[in-house]
Amino acid sequence: MKKYTYTEKKDTRSGFGAGLHEAGKRNENVVALCADLVGSLKMDAFIKDFPERFVQVGIAEANMMGIAAGLTIGGKIPFTGTFANFSTGRVYDQIRQSIAYSGKNVKICASHAGLTLGEDGATHQILEDIGLMKMLPGMVVINPCDYNQTKAATLAIMDYEGPVYLRFGRPVIPVFTPEDQKFEIGKAWMVNEGTDVTIIATGHMVWRAIEAGEKLAELGIDAEIINIHTIKPLDEEAILKSVKKTGCVVTCEEHNKFGGLGESVARLLTTEYLAPQEFVAVNDSFGESATPDQLMTKYKLDPSDIVAAAQKVMKRKI
Amino acid sequence: MKHTISELEDIASQVRRDCLRMVHAVQSGHPGASLGCADFFTALYFEVLNHNTAFTMEGAGEDLFFLSNGHISPVWYSVLARSGYFDVSELATFRKLDTRLQGHPTTHEGLPGIRVASGSLGQGLSVAIGAALAKKLNGDKSIIYTLMGDGELQEGQNWEALMFAPFHKVDNIIASVDYNGQQIDGPTEKVLSLENLQAKFEVFGWHVITSDGNDMAEIVKALHYAKSLTGKGKPILNLMSTQMGYGVDFMVGTHKWHGSAPSDAQLELALNQLKETAGDY
Numbered sequence: 212m213k214k215y216t217y218t219e220k221k222d223t224r225s226g227f228g229a230g231l232h233e234a235g236k237r238n239e240n241v242v243a244l245c246a247d248l249v250g251s252l253k254m255d256a257f258i259k260d261f262p263e264r265f266v267q268v269g270i271a272e273a274n275m276m277g278i279a280a281g282l283t284i285g286g287k288i289p290f291t292g293t294f295a296n297f298s299t300g301r302v303y304d305q306i307r308q309s310i311a312y313s314g315k316n317v318k319i320c321a322s323h324a325g326l327t328l329g330e331d332g333a334t335h336q337i338l339e340d341i342g343l344m345k346m347l348p349g350m351v352v353i354n355p356c357d358y359n360q361t362k363a364a365t366l367a368i369m370d371y372e373g374p375v376y377l378r379f380g381r382p383v384i385p386v387f388t389p390e391d392q393k394f395e396i397g398k399a400w401m402v403n404e405g406t407d408v409t410i411i412a413t414g415h416m417v418w419r420a421i422e423a424g425e426k427l428a429e430l431g432i433d434a435e436i437i438n439i440h441t442i443k444p445l446d447e448e449a450i451l452k453s454v455k456k457t458g459c460v461v462t463c464e465e466h467n468k469f470g471g472l473g474e475s476v477a478r479l480l481t482t483e484y485l486a487p488q489e490f491v492a493v494n495d496s497f498g499e500s501a502t503p504d505q506l507m508t509k510y511k512l513d514p515s516d517i518v519a520a521a522q523k524v525m526k527r528k529i
Numbered sequence: 530m531k532h533t534i535s536e537l538e539d540i541a542s543q544v545r546r547d548c549l550r551m552v553h554a555v556q557s558g559h560p561g562a563s564l565g566c567a568d569f570f571t572a573l574y575f576e577v578l579n580h581n582t583a584f585t586m587e588g589a590g591e592d593l594f595f596l597s598n599g600h601i602s603p604v605w606y607s608v609l610a611r612s613g614y615f616d617v618s619e620l621a622t623f624r625k626l627d628t629r630l631q632g633h634p635t636t637h638e639g640l641p642g643i644r645v646a647s648g649s650l651g652q653g654l655s656v657a658i659g660a661a662l663a664k665k666l667n668g669d670k671s672i673i674y675t676l677m678g679d680g681e682l683q684e685g686q687n688w689e690a691l692m693f694a695p696f697h698k699v700d701n702i703i704a705s706v707d708y709n710g711q712q713i714d715g716p717t718e719k720v721l722s723l724e725n726l727q728a729k730f731e732v733f734g735w736h737v738i739t740s741d742g743n744d745m746a747e748i749v750k751a752l753h754y755a756k757s758l759t760g761k762g763k764p765i766l767n768l769m770s771t772q773m774g775y776g777v778d779f780m781v782g783t784h785k786w787h788g789s790a791p792s793d794a795q796l797e798l799a800l801n802q803l804k805e806t807a808g809d810y
Binding site for chain 2: 242263264266268269271273274275276277278279280281282283284285286287289304305307308309312313314315
């Protein structure tokens with residue numbers, strides 16, 4: 212197992228904030244919109260340096276999505292910022308008609324996704340957003356795994372022409388990907404090469420997959436770990452290559468098991484290469500109030516859950 | 530004036546014929562408010578709008594128009610074709626397989642003149658405001674025009690947008706409301722009353738003007754006046770009274786023709802009331 216270390220912990224939303232600020236410096240067409248959550252989305256640096264390119268919309272997310280769509284018509288690259296719940300479910304029809312169907316170059320940037328939002332509870336902990344967004348034709352869906360990857364992804368989507376959903380979160384987690392990484396939309400990152408089981412993880416679950424990989428190594432199991440940061444378009448080639456080698460797969464995501472990364476992988480495997488799969492995901496449930504760590508344990512998203520899933524799926528190899 | 534009022538009225542008559550023939554041909558679509566807004570669209574595209582029929586999405590240096598109540602697509606398609614965005618013969622493809630003239634307007638099929646999809650109601654004003662902000666950022670002095678239905682104002686997103694524009698001094702937008710008092714299930718006052726719309730818009734901070742959208746001379750004058758009000762710190766709202774079905778005696782003033790197509794006999798009766806002035810497509 213390749214050794215991963217970290218020297219600091221940061222939140223992925225701060226990676227977004229840093230990426231947005233850098234995007235503002237690199238391209239004068241970048242504009243940012245926020246629905247009364249500037250601090251939570253870490254947009255302060257952008258607003259300080261580019262006040263004329265920031266639009267405070269107030270608590271009116273539907274209007275924000277429409278305004279963003281309109282801004283693209285004048286050649287702008289709008290980044291909208293609010294919580295994942297209010298970036299997707301609340302404004303699904305606005306995104307569907309004014310952005311996705313209209314092919315608008317809007318970057319929907321969503322913080323506080325998943326259970327790790329913590330104490331605010333289920334009203335704010337969306338676990339369905341990946342599914343909602345990946346079903347929209349032409350929508351790119353990205354869920355980066357740490358501060359550096361989120362910053363790199365924010366810059367990469369600036370250069371991509373078309374609608375994007377960028378999902379990140381609130382908790383501080385290890386920063387373990389390189390600072391100078393090249394982020395390629397739709398290209399998986401090989402975290403660790405192995406032969407016994409493929410572990411595919413996205414977002415906050417990637418570090419947990421690494422911790423699980425270390426435990427599996429102690430048990431004599433050689434896990435291949437792949438980071439799928441881009442859920443759509445899915446890097447089918449990388450997944451198939453790995454699963455053909457290992458013969459089984461565990462998918463890990465901080466999302467409902469319905470509609471998430473796991474189902475995208477299952478669709479691929481059933482059509483291209485049959486192999487057993489286990490899902491480390493939320494089991495069709497809403498979240499609740501507690502600390503992020505308590506919730507990840509209760510909803511079975513811990514490294515130990517990944518280890519158990521890997522052991523189980525290996526026994527089911529065809 | 531690029532055209533006389535009489536010339537504009539003649540164009541509007543042809544546009545009304547187009548709308549009825551398009552809807553009749555596929556026995557679906559929304560003739561009522563298409564007829565009611567034929568004068569507005571004609572005035573806008575043939576007299577008021579500074580636009581280029583060699584279409585670009587950005588429309589730099591041009592005025593842009595957004596239709597929020599996308600179901601009145603027949604009147605928009607007719608006016609776009611008649612003003613030169615595409616050949617009028619394409620109107621015959623309305624709502625048919627592989628057409629660019631979808632039931633509701635879309636950018637998806639690449640029809641010149643369309644900049645965003647609409648149909649799901651209440652979204653157009655927000656998009657128009659975004660386009661207006663982009664014009665300002667680009668130092669482009671052009672004006673953004675938009676049209677909403679009155680029933681559509683029951684959608685909450687409109688009120689988010691109505692609150693936003695005055696606060697942010699979006700004074701390069703002229704939003705018109707097709708104030709016909711009708712919606713699918715009946716008169717707006719019976720479905721969900723809009724009450725005093727003018728007062729509502731004014732208290733939100735818009736500069737409100739009123740007009741008769743079925744009087745060509747008046748609507749041209751109103752739109753020119755609205756244009757003179759831009760750049761003064763307030764968005765402009767043209768509360769435009771129209772009659773659904775205007776121009777055809779048995780269709781006028783009722784919601785019954787909101788989304789119903791005329792029969793062969795009804796089409797003939799209707800076309801007999803509308804002069805063919807520029808040749809049917």
